[in-house]
Amino acid sequence: GAGVSQSPSNKVTEKGKDVELRCDPISGHTALYWYRQSLGQGLEFLIYFQGNSAPDKSGLPSDRFSAERTGGSVSTLTIQRTQQEDSAVYLCASTDSGGNNSPLHFGNGTRLTVT
């Protein structure tokens, strides 16, 4: 079956512009995560959605970052007024039950470059 799909795969934007990154999780997976991967920094947790519960936004680095998940499926991560330090690979993952005892299935990420 289809895995986690992310789009676009690459995005180059000018500093100050807004960007939207999309994640289409595996069908039936109730939990969805966004992580950020920067060179030498490992994966940084951003936000977690589980079913209809309020999302865990504790990892969002600033109020320029927001995410939503419509209909319990597709998620969009929005970065407003992008800065150069936002340049990274943004990874989405889904799992069938949530909590860290369930393996995460990652997409291939969106590589964001802010010039």
Place this chain on the structure above:
Amino acid sequence: QKEVEQDPGPLSVPEGAIVSLNCTYSNSAFQYFMWYRQYSRKGPELLMYTYSSGNKEDGRFTAQVDKSSKYISLFIRDSQPSDSATYLCATGQTGANNLFFGTGTRLTVIP
């Protein structure tokens, strides 16, 4: 102190060698331990998952957890060029939403 520390390498070995990849973690409450493999320009994929101290073997791969020293290892036997990738350790605790990842170790297996 970071939750998980991992030597970034890079590590380069000849084909057939035994590879040892290691991480340390800081929180004794962490109970789940995972190893992910990430090929260039791809997302991480789960390689090994363990819950307790001790060893878990899967083919050429062995994951080892020592909770007393907060040390986790991944051993690769008879390494192959196709094993060339970045290996990420990850850990977390029951009831928490977040997994903590190491920075990844970049491995190259030379034919």
